[in-house]
Amino acid sequence: MKQTFVIKAFTVIVLLAVAQIINGCKEDEKSEPDPNTNSVASCEGCHTNYAHLQEVYSPDTAAPAGGCGGEAPHYEPYDRVYMGGDGYTAYKQSGHYEIGCVGCHNGTGNTTDKTVAHSGDFISHPSMYAAEKCGSCHQAIVNNFKTSIHQGTGQKRKVTIRCGL
Ligand code: HEC
Ligand code: HEC
Ligand code: HEC
Numbered sequence: 001m002k003q004t005f006v007i008k009a010f011t012v013i014v015l016l017a018v019a020q021i022i023n024g025c026k027e028d029e030k031s032e033p034d035p036n037t038n039s040v041a042s043c044e045g046c047h048t049n050y051a052h053l054q055e056v057y058s059p060d061t062a063a064p065a066g067g068c069g070g071e072a073p074h075y076e077p078y079d080r081v082y083m084g085g086d087g088y089t090a091y092k093q094s095g096h097y098e099i100g101c102v103g104c105h106n107g108t109g110n111t112t113d114k115t116v117a118h119s120g121d122f123i124s125h126p127s128m129y130a131a132e133k134c135g136s137c138h139q140a141i142v143n144n145f146k147t148s149i150h151q152g153t154g155q156k157r158k159v160t161i162r163c164g165l
Pocket of ligand 1 (some may be wrong): 078109
């Protein structure tokens with residue numbers, strides 16, 4: 001009696017494990033770029049069109065980062081800037097979506113020309129202008145960040161002490 005139960009329990013566990021593995025594979029398929037063909041005449045349009053990003057990207061000029069731990073995994077520019085999958089879905093539902101790309105990154109919207117889009121006062125990293133770009137909604141975080149250890153504030157103090165300054 002007891003033995004049958006153990007065998008049954010074991011079968012259930014094996015089946016669950018197999019289901020988990022199959023599910024895991026499905027997850028991987030989901031993260032594959034979506035072959036959509038959005039109009040490329042806008043920041044969002046081009047950045048969600050994987051095939052077009054592959055056509056217009058500029059290949060990297062610097063060698064991939066290396067070191068004693070071996071080479072870092074390399075991502076092509078179009079993979080680094082493609083917006084898709086769950087992250088893009090979440091972004092569309094977030095309070096940030098209404099701001100629009102140009103609201104945070106500046107540049108020129110509604111053009112098919114990558115160079116024109118990324119020109120003028122274009123900002124690749126809006127967090128470097130946090131006071132201006134994030135402060136209107138996240139004032140307290142922006143204020144605290146100035147002295148956060150993420151800024152190196154703590155390390156700076158220690159290094160200064162070591163230098164005898
Ligand atoms: C026609 C396609 C296209 C359009 C339009 C376009 N981009 Fe890009 N963008 C790219 C590609 C391709 C890259 C990858 C780098 C490269 O090849 O220049 C990129 C890179 C970027 C980067 C990373 C830059 C860096 O230095 O790390 C940001 C941020 C960005 N785009 C934002 C925008 C914004 C904001 C707009 C609209 C104002 C826009 N893009 C319009 C194709 C486009
Ligand atoms: C709420 C502000 C905000 C909005 C809106 C926004 N971004 Fe960004 N974006 C950021 C921040 C912050 C980063 C991370 C880089 C940093 O600032 O350190 C980033 C990073 C990126 C990168 C990667 C840059 C790199 O060098 O790897 C791309 C590409 C990009 N954004 C494109 C877009 C596009 C296209 C849109 C519109 C669909 C958009 N962003 C809307 C704030 C924003
Ligand atoms: C127009 C208002 C507005 C601006 C400007 C804004 N945010 Fe937000 N942010 C929000 C709202 C609203 C939320 C709450 C959650 C949501 O809607 O996604 C949020 C949430 C966040 C979160 C938490 C996200 C999460 O998934 O929990 C981060 C991180 C963040 N913002 C960073 C930034 C940064 C960095 C900037 C500037 C580049 C910025 N925000 C600019 C409105 C804004």
